[in-house]
Amino acid sequence: MAIEITNTNDLETLININDEMTIYTVLEHKNCLLTHLQAGQTLNIDLSAVSEIDSAGIQLLIFLKKTADKLGSDFNLLHHSQSVFEVIELFNLTDFFADPIVLPAEWK
Amino acid sequence: MNDLDAALITFTQEAQELLDEMESSLLVLEDTPDDAEVINCVFRAMHTIKGSSGLFGFNHIVSFTHQAETVLDQVRDGSRQIDAQLISVLLDCRDHTARLLAYSLEYPEQPLEEELQRNGELLSECLTSAQSSAVKGQEKSDNIELESAPEGKSRADLSGNWLITLLFKKDAFRMGVDPLSFIRYLKTLGEIRALLLFDKAVPQGDEFDPESCYLHYKIAFSSEADKQQIEDVFEFAADDCEIKILAPSAKSVEYLALLEDLPEDETARLGEMLVKVGVLTVNDVARALHTQEHSQEESKPIGEILVEQNVIQSKIVEQAVKKQQQVKQKVSSESNYIRVDSTKLGHLINLVGELVISGAAMDLMIEKSGLDEAEEVSATMSSLVSNIRDTALELRMVPIGETFSRFRRVVRDVSKELGKNIDLEITGGETELDKTVVEKINDPLTHLIRNSLDHGIESPEQRLAAGKSEQGSIHLNAFHDSGHIVIQIVDDGAGLNKDKILEKAVAKGIVSEDANLSDQEIYNLIFAAGLSTKKQANDLSGRGVGMDVVRRNIEGLRGSVNIDSIEQQGTKITIQLPLTLAIIDGFMVGADGERYIIPLSMVEECVEMNEKEWQLDAVQNYVNLRGSAMPYLKLSEYFNPGKQFNKRARQSLVVVRVGKERAGFVVDELHGEQQTVIKPLGQIFENIEGLSGATVLGDGNVALILNVKSLINKVTVV
Structure with missing residues (x-):
C-alpha cells in the first residue's frame, strides 16, 4: 500500500504517502485521506516519500486543507519532498498551508 | 499669382467646404446628438479653419474659432452635452466665421467692423454660458477618475509585467493538461514575479472530484517575449483553458506608439490592428468575435468585449479606435479625390x-x-x-445631393422665422448632373423652396384647422428621365388658388379676361413677370419679381419648369434640365439644304409624310397624326420667312416631345443620329428664338441646334 497510516494516538493520525501524487492517484488518495479527516483531530501527512506531484495532487492538498479548516481539525504537511516543495513554492502556497518547511542541504 | 495667393485661394475654398460640412453636420446632430463622428467633423472644421487662418495671420478668425473649438472639444470628450441650444449657437458661430472670413479676405490686417466685433462678442458669451454647464460635467468626470484610481494602485507594482490569467476547465487534468508543466515552461521565457492560485472554485465535501480541475491562476510575468510567444506556451492547453494575457501597462506606451505608426491601409479592422502591433493575438480576437456573435444582447463593439475579457487595456483600445477613426476620416475626406480647376x-x-x-x-x-x-x-x-x-x-457630373442638403438650413431658419413647423425630405440626392448646371440651378431652387415655405405651407394653426398634421413637409426629389434630370419640389401646403391667380393676371393685363385657360396654364401664370398673389411682400418672397426670373434661369439652361397644384393639398413644381450643356446626342434633319439638330432625347418618332395623305390644317396650324391633332412647324418656312418653296413630293414629320407637349417638325431629309458638340452662337445670333446653339459637322458645315421647347411654344401660342 502506497499509503501508510499510523495512529499515533486517539487525536492524531500520521499518514505517510509513499507514492506519486498525480492525476493517476488523486482519486485513491482522496478517498483514503478524507476518511481520516475528522473534527477535532489532527492529521499529519508525511510527504517525504512523494516522488512526484502535479497540479491535481496540489489541488487535493488544497482541498484537504480547506476541508480541515472548515471542520476545525488540524492538517499539517510534514517533511516535504523536494518536488512537493518546488510546486508549493511555485504556486506560492507556502502561506496557505502554513507548514514549517525544512530545507535539507542536499536539495538543488 | 504668387504662391501665397494660390495658397490663399486654396484656403478660402477649403474653409468654405469645411463650413458647409460643418453646417450639414450640425443639422445632422439635431437628430442624432450622440454621433461621435459627426461631432468630430464639426470640431475638425473649426480646428482646421483656426489652424490655417493663423497661417495667414487672420487673427480675428483664430481667436473666434478658438472659442468654438474649445467648446466642441468638450463636447467631443463627453464633458459637455450637445443640445438644440448649443447647436443653434454653433450654427451662428459658423455663419459668423464665414462673415469673418469674407471680411478678412477683403480687408486684411484691418480691425474688425463694429458690427462683426459685437456679434463675435455676443456669440462668445453664448459659448461661455454654454461652458458653465460644461464645468459640471468636468467635475463628474473627475470623480470617475478618483474611483478608478485605487484599482490602478493595487496593480502599480506589477505594471511592468504581463498579466496572465489562466482559467482551466474542469476536464483539464483528464485531458492530460497539467497547469504545472505550462507554468514551468513559462519560466523558461522569463521570470514569474507573482503567482496567485485561486482556490475559491475548489468545492467542498462530496462535490469535490479530485480528477477535475478547479484551479485558476493569475500570473505576473516579466519577460522580453512578445504576446504571441507567451500565448504559444499555452498552445496545448488552449482547448482546456481560458487564457487571457494582458500586456504590461508599462508597455502600453510602446503599443500606443506602434498604433500611431501603423500604415493606414492596415487599419481596416480594430482586431487586426491590435494583432499587428502585438498587443493581442489572433486567438484573442477570434474569441472576442465569437462572443460578439453569440451575445444575446445588442452587439457590443469589439473593443469593449476585448476589454471585458481582460485581454487588453482600455487605453490601448481607445488609441486604436482613435487611429482607426482618423484614418477613416482621412480616407473619407481624401478618398482618392483630386482637386482640379x-x-x-x-x-x-x-x-x-x-x-x-x-x-x-x-x-x-x-x-x-x-x-x-x-x-x-x-x-x-x-x-x-x-x-x-x-x-x-x-x-x-456631381450628385445633386450637396445642393439639396444646403436647403436643410434654409428650411430650418425660415421655418423658425415664420413660426412654422416644416420638415424637409430629400430623395434622389445621388442623381448626378453637370456641375455647371448644378451651380446655376441653386438660385432658382432656393427661390422656389422659399416660396413653398412662405406661401405654400400654412401656419400650424391653419394646418390644424384644415385637418392636416401640424408639421408641414417639403419633399425635394431628383431623378433621371430620358436624358434629362427632373427635380421636383412637392409641398403639402395650401396649394395655389386658381381664381386669385387668374384675377391678378387679368388685372395686370397678362392674360385677357376671356382667355380660355386650362388649370395647368393658369398655374404656370405665376411664372409670368409681375405677378404675386401674396398681399404683403416680405423679405423672403412675394415681390413678384422672383418667379419669372426663376423661369428665365431654368430656360437659360435649356430646361423647363412646370407647376401643378391641388388646392388645400399641396403644390408640385417640376423642373426638367438637360444633363449636360456641352455635348448631346442629336438627331440631324435637313430642310431647304440647311441642317438642323434636334436633341435625340426629345424625338419621339419620325413619320414619312405625303401631303396628299396627311391633313395639314394650314389655318389652324395642326397636323392630324393617326387621329390626334398636334401643332406643326415647317422648319424651312420658319427659318426662311417669305421665301417661296416648291412643293416637294417627299417630306417627313419629326414628332418631338417636351414634357407633355408634342409637336411635329416638317423637314425634307432625315440624316439620323449624330454626336453633337454644342457651340454657343455668337453674340449677334444669341437671341434668335428657336435656336440654342450650333455645331460643326464632320464635313466642316455648320448645323443649327433647335431649341425645341421654344419652338413648341411658338407653334402652340399661334
Missing part, C-alpha cells in the same frame, strides 16, 4: 468636342475614299472617342 475640365471637354468633330470628319473621308481596311479602325476609334466623351462628361 474646373476650367481645366472645361478645356478637356472642349478638346473632346473637337475630337468628336474630327472623328466624324475622318469617318466621312474614309467612306468617300472607300478604304475598307481603314473603316474598321475608324469604327474602333469612334467608339473609343464616344467613350472618352462620356467619361469626360462624367468628370463634371
Whole structure:
C-alpha cells in the first residue's frame, strides 16, 4: 500500500504517502485521506516519500486543507519532498498551508 | 499669382467646404446628438479653419474659432452635452466665421467692423454660458477618475509585467493538461514575479472530484517575449483553458506608439490592428468575435468585449479606435479625390468636342475614299472617342445631393422665422448632373423652396384647422428621365388658388379676361413677370419679381419648369434640365439644304409624310397624326420667312416631345443620329428664338441646334 497510516494516538493520525501524487492517484488518495479527516483531530501527512506531484495532487492538498479548516481539525504537511516543495513554492502556497518547511542541504 | 495667393485661394475654398460640412453636420446632430463622428467633423472644421487662418495671420478668425473649438472639444470628450441650444449657437458661430472670413479676405490686417466685433462678442458669451454647464460635467468626470484610481494602485507594482490569467476547465487534468508543466515552461521565457492560485472554485465535501480541475491562476510575468510567444506556451492547453494575457501597462506606451505608426491601409479592422502591433493575438480576437456573435444582447463593439475579457487595456483600445477613426476620416475626406480647376475640365471637354468633330470628319473621308481596311479602325476609334466623351462628361457630373442638403438650413431658419413647423425630405440626392448646371440651378431652387415655405405651407394653426398634421413637409426629389434630370419640389401646403391667380393676371393685363385657360396654364401664370398673389411682400418672397426670373434661369439652361397644384393639398413644381450643356446626342434633319439638330432625347418618332395623305390644317396650324391633332412647324418656312418653296413630293414629320407637349417638325431629309458638340452662337445670333446653339459637322458645315421647347411654344401660342 502506497499509503501508510499510523495512529499515533486517539487525536492524531500520521499518514505517510509513499507514492506519486498525480492525476493517476488523486482519486485513491482522496478517498483514503478524507476518511481520516475528522473534527477535532489532527492529521499529519508525511510527504517525504512523494516522488512526484502535479497540479491535481496540489489541488487535493488544497482541498484537504480547506476541508480541515472548515471542520476545525488540524492538517499539517510534514517533511516535504523536494518536488512537493518546488510546486508549493511555485504556486506560492507556502502561506496557505502554513507548514514549517525544512530545507535539507542536499536539495538543488 | 504668387504662391501665397494660390495658397490663399486654396484656403478660402477649403474653409468654405469645411463650413458647409460643418453646417450639414450640425443639422445632422439635431437628430442624432450622440454621433461621435459627426461631432468630430464639426470640431475638425473649426480646428482646421483656426489652424490655417493663423497661417495667414487672420487673427480675428483664430481667436473666434478658438472659442468654438474649445467648446466642441468638450463636447467631443463627453464633458459637455450637445443640445438644440448649443447647436443653434454653433450654427451662428459658423455663419459668423464665414462673415469673418469674407471680411478678412477683403480687408486684411484691418480691425474688425463694429458690427462683426459685437456679434463675435455676443456669440462668445453664448459659448461661455454654454461652458458653465460644461464645468459640471468636468467635475463628474473627475470623480470617475478618483474611483478608478485605487484599482490602478493595487496593480502599480506589477505594471511592468504581463498579466496572465489562466482559467482551466474542469476536464483539464483528464485531458492530460497539467497547469504545472505550462507554468514551468513559462519560466523558461522569463521570470514569474507573482503567482496567485485561486482556490475559491475548489468545492467542498462530496462535490469535490479530485480528477477535475478547479484551479485558476493569475500570473505576473516579466519577460522580453512578445504576446504571441507567451500565448504559444499555452498552445496545448488552449482547448482546456481560458487564457487571457494582458500586456504590461508599462508597455502600453510602446503599443500606443506602434498604433500611431501603423500604415493606414492596415487599419481596416480594430482586431487586426491590435494583432499587428502585438498587443493581442489572433486567438484573442477570434474569441472576442465569437462572443460578439453569440451575445444575446445588442452587439457590443469589439473593443469593449476585448476589454471585458481582460485581454487588453482600455487605453490601448481607445488609441486604436482613435487611429482607426482618423484614418477613416482621412480616407473619407481624401478618398482618392483630386482637386482640379474646373476650367481645366472645361478645356478637356472642349478638346473632346473637337475630337468628336474630327472623328466624324475622318469617318466621312474614309467612306468617300472607300478604304475598307481603314473603316474598321475608324469604327474602333469612334467608339473609343464616344467613350472618352462620356467619361469626360462624367468628370463634371456631381450628385445633386450637396445642393439639396444646403436647403436643410434654409428650411430650418425660415421655418423658425415664420413660426412654422416644416420638415424637409430629400430623395434622389445621388442623381448626378453637370456641375455647371448644378451651380446655376441653386438660385432658382432656393427661390422656389422659399416660396413653398412662405406661401405654400400654412401656419400650424391653419394646418390644424384644415385637418392636416401640424408639421408641414417639403419633399425635394431628383431623378433621371430620358436624358434629362427632373427635380421636383412637392409641398403639402395650401396649394395655389386658381381664381386669385387668374384675377391678378387679368388685372395686370397678362392674360385677357376671356382667355380660355386650362388649370395647368393658369398655374404656370405665376411664372409670368409681375405677378404675386401674396398681399404683403416680405423679405423672403412675394415681390413678384422672383418667379419669372426663376423661369428665365431654368430656360437659360435649356430646361423647363412646370407647376401643378391641388388646392388645400399641396403644390408640385417640376423642373426638367438637360444633363449636360456641352455635348448631346442629336438627331440631324435637313430642310431647304440647311441642317438642323434636334436633341435625340426629345424625338419621339419620325413619320414619312405625303401631303396628299396627311391633313395639314394650314389655318389652324395642326397636323392630324393617326387621329390626334398636334401643332406643326415647317422648319424651312420658319427659318426662311417669305421665301417661296416648291412643293416637294417627299417630306417627313419629326414628332418631338417636351414634357407633355408634342409637336411635329416638317423637314425634307432625315440624316439620323449624330454626336453633337454644342457651340454657343455668337453674340449677334444669341437671341434668335428657336435656336440654342450650333455645331460643326464632320464635313466642316455648320448645323443649327433647335431649341425645341421654344419652338413648341411658338407653334402652340399661334
